[in-house]
Amino acid sequence: MSTTVTPEQVESRVLDALVTFGADASVVSRDATWEQLEVDSLDLVELAQVVEDEYGVEITSQDMQSLPTVGSVIDLVVERAA
């Protein structure tokens, strides 16, 4: 699974998930912060589940919360999936 993971794939999947959770699509981007997206702990629990399920990468929702932007989560997923 990890051999096919590309940064573009992870970015697309994470951004899609955030929109599905109800974040404003016009604000969702790599540079957005959780506050800007009004993403809360329940959203991050769901995002952690998506990431683990699809890329085999375990990042807790608390660890995600401490990362500054959406992009930094995407980068961490790509790095750990490699």
Next chain:
Amino acid sequence: MKPAVAITGVGAITPLGVGARTLHERWTAGRGGIVDGLGRATEFDPTEVMSVKEARRADRGTQLAVAASDEAIRDAGWEDEKPYAPDRIGTLIGTGIGGITTLVTNQDLLREHGPSKVSALGIPLLMPNAPAGAVSMRHGLTGPSFGTVSACSAGAHAIGTALRMIQYGEADAVVVGGTEAALVEIAVASFGALEATSPTGISRPFDARRDGFVMGEGAGVLVLERADLARERGARVLGEVAGYAATSDAHHLTAPHPDGEGAARAIRLALADAGLEPEDVDYVNAHGTSTPLNDRVETVALKTALGDRAREVPVSSTKSAIGHLLGAAGAVEAVATVLALRDRVAPPTLNYEEPDPELDLDYVSEGTRPLDVDGRDPVAISNSFGFGGHNAVIVLKGASA
């Protein structure tokens, strides 16, 4: 002296449509909302009242409760500003079954894809207190909030508990109701297996041919306020919750006691709680499920509790128009009853054509009838009886003309 408790706002989403007045107008016009043997709230669209995130975080039962509470709060004139401190406002929403759609969906995910696919939102959506939590959060109400769980009497228990909260001084106002969204295969099949639901798909309470209830979905919410405070703020008052009592049959898991003793006792105690006599009752909003047993036992209980008055007072069932909304029934029926009292009418029992010789009360089969109340404030009792042997009866008064 217990303080009087006013009803200042009502909201309902039912198989007859969106809105408490829609329910009232369509039922009193003789219209029913049952299609193909189910009472679906087909006119309800959650996206009209909730954001994507709010809707994702709510089982359909919670969505219905939120929509009905929005309407009730608007109706009470609370939209711009709450008239009481938030910690003086409680939130009670009953349900019979809880978030069963969420449960079934996640069970399917578990079976098909394993535990990693089960939603993090599973438990918070299916828990039966979720509707109360969502309504409290949406309106920032920080007084006591919880769900009541007593099958088909949950809505009435919620209203009775809200009455006590205000009378006891725990809250100045309570947003109270019931909700149910259980029209999923497993619930339909389970009630069917129990032979509780109608194989013909017709809700005809008290009729000789009645053969079970018709499942429905929806929510009803009322805003209750201590009456003196409501008057002080110049609120428009629709009516009063004048009394309440709850009893238990302690007899059988699903069947009412054949003598209707528990039900009759609840009716008598509720009237006593309101300081009223059987002669004061102008209308009975029956539990009237359209099951052979309930309608027979309820008729017996009304005769026991009301004596001669039972034969004089009009008795009708909202379930003839919308089916049985389970944990929402008591609340939706309270909404329908208070609007009927305000208009001084007894709405009809629809589909009643063939009298049952044992069931000899006045079931208002001919259509909506004016109530002759001689200038008094009209009084109704609304009955709710639930699996488990739970009986809850509330006494409602219509506002002065």
